[in-house]
């Protein structure tokens with residue numbers, strides 16, 4: 001793991017936000033990290049669906065991406081600064097300046113930097129992700145988002161390591 005910003009901290013209990021592209025493994029790794037820390041885990045997409053009483057693809061189809069992004073912002077805000085919680089964000093959540101500011105205020109962010117082909121292999125043909133349409137469209141999205149993801153506090157290269165190994169790396173970096 002390379003450290004974008006700072007030193008490990010003792011007694012750290014602020015939320016850890018996992019960010020990155022669709023298919024990067026945010027939910028799987030986030031769950032593994034929460035389990036290892038004995039912390040809570042929140043998947044922001046699940047929270048949005050629970051609050052709306054609808055699947056994400058229905059929200060996109062019925063109301064459009066703009067409404068989805070508002071629901072996403074409200075859901076993130078509702079998590080506040082929940083202590084001892086790992087929160088996996090959807091792939092587009094960190095593009096919003098308001099969301100980035102909220103994350104910065106509340107805790108630390110970790111970017112799971114996963115090669116495009118690996119993300120693609122995991123999400124191709126997954127109808128639950130409205131923005132995972134054509135390969136070209138996804139590649140363009142992937143490239144245009146990297147600059148935002150790169151502002152995370154920490155970046156971790158994923159690829160060959162297991163979610164468990166990645167979770168151990170994050171734990172170590174945060175001194176947990």
Ligand code: S3P
Pocket residue numbers: 020021022023026045056089090091092093128129130131
């Ligand atoms: C999105 C990613 C999805 C979900 C929504 C929009 C995006 O989450 O929030 O479909 O804009 O990249 P995952 O990254 O968990 O697939």
